Amino acid sequence: MREKEKAVVVFSGGQDSTTCLLWALKQFDEVETVTFNYNQRHHKEIEVAQSVAEKLGVKNTVLDMSLLNQLAPNALTRDDINIEQKEGELPTTFVDGRNHLFFSFAAIYGKQISARHIITGVCETDFSGYPDCRDVFVKSLNVTLNLSMDYNFVFHTPLMWLDKAETWELADKLDGLEFVRRETLTCYNGIIADGCGECPACELRRNGLENYKARKEG
Numbered sequence: 001m002r003e004k005e006k007a008v009v010v011f012s013g014g015q016d017s018t019t020c021l022l023w024a025l026k027q028f029d030e031v032e033t034v035t036f037n038y039n040q041r042h043h044k045e046i047e048v049a050q051s052v053a054e055k056l057g058v059k060n061t062v063l064d065m066s067l068l069n070q071l072a073p074n075a076l077t078r079d080d081i082n083i084e085q086k087e088g089e090l091p092t093t094f095v096d097g098r099n100h101l102f103f104s105f106a107a108i109y110g111k112q113i114s115a116r117h118i119i120t121g122v123c124e125t126d127f128s129g130y131p132d133c134r135d136v137f138v139k140s141l142n143v144t145l146n147l148s149m150d151y152n153f154v155f156h157t158p159l160m161w162l163d164k165a166e167t168w169e170l171a172d173k174l175d176g177l178e179f180v181r182r183e184t185l186t187c188y189n190g191i192i193a194d195g196c197g198e199c200p201a202c203e204l205r206r207n208g209l210e211n212y213k214a215r216k217e218g
């Protein structure tokens, strides 16, 4: 009998990480999720992550990363910083080192529970230029973490080369399109499901869904 393969999903309760969780549940024998609390503007994000994990019958662990806000003030945590992107610059939602730290902590947690598979929903296709969403960064960190703990982690990025329409398609293939649509939170204004409809995150999510539906019908 082969050994049980355990996995940890880096989980925010949004569309992307929920799709990754559905993907992981089909691939691995045991799946857990970790969610990072870094004093997000919308504390709701943590509640949504916990509720989605519970509905899918998966353990969720919330890790305190409030030091991130202390290190790098940003528009995701501070009301006095607006969400915007100036020409040729990273958007104000970018937080230096966020994925680097999150993935490292997820891996440390994973090793404690004998999980070697780490899954994240980062993506190069629709990304706003975040350097730590790049495939090369994830691969590089994977090697570094293996060396740092003398352990063979395998990072999985099922959404890396998908656009938002294809991410909806993947959720649909995993029989989770309606679940993802109804239960997840992507909106920068903290509104679940279809969201406020106005912020950049809602726009990206809605355009993706409309494009996917158009492709499916066409």
Ligand SMILES: [Zn+2]
Pocket: 186, 187, 188, 189, 190, 195, 196, 197, 198, 199, 200, 201, 202
């Ligand atoms: Zn919104």
